[in-house]
């Protein structure tokens with residue numbers, strides 16, 4: 001089966017399936033292919049120029065990605081700043097602090113810090129809700145940890 005993008009004499013665009021290109025030729029010749037919009041049987045294959053479309057699409061995507069990157073960088077900086085001003089840095093005590101807060105031993109507060117992979121696993125096992133900060137969002141730790 002081949003799907004063709006077609007166009008009638010009124011420039012209506014539609015698609016239709018054919019078993020082969022000769023099947024398409026035969027059906028169009030006999031007027032068996034009708035425009036679903038106006039019933040015209042003066043049908044031609046759409047000039048698709050896929051390479052042009054693809055190129056344009058790729059271009060658009062690249063541009064979007066570039067914009068995205070710029071916004072992403074800004075976003076990352078904002079997140080970093082937000083964390084720095086709203087979260088307490090607890091350094092390597094993170095796992096202990098997170099657990100203490102989770103278990104109600106310590107008042108709720110926002111913290112960030114480092115864990116070892118083992119600690120992280122343990123926290124996950126105990127369902128302590130912590131999330132790793134992906135690289136661009138992770139603020140560099142303040143010089144003086146408490």
Ligand SMILES: [Zn+2]
Nearest residue numbers: 008012035038
């Ligand atoms: Zn038409």
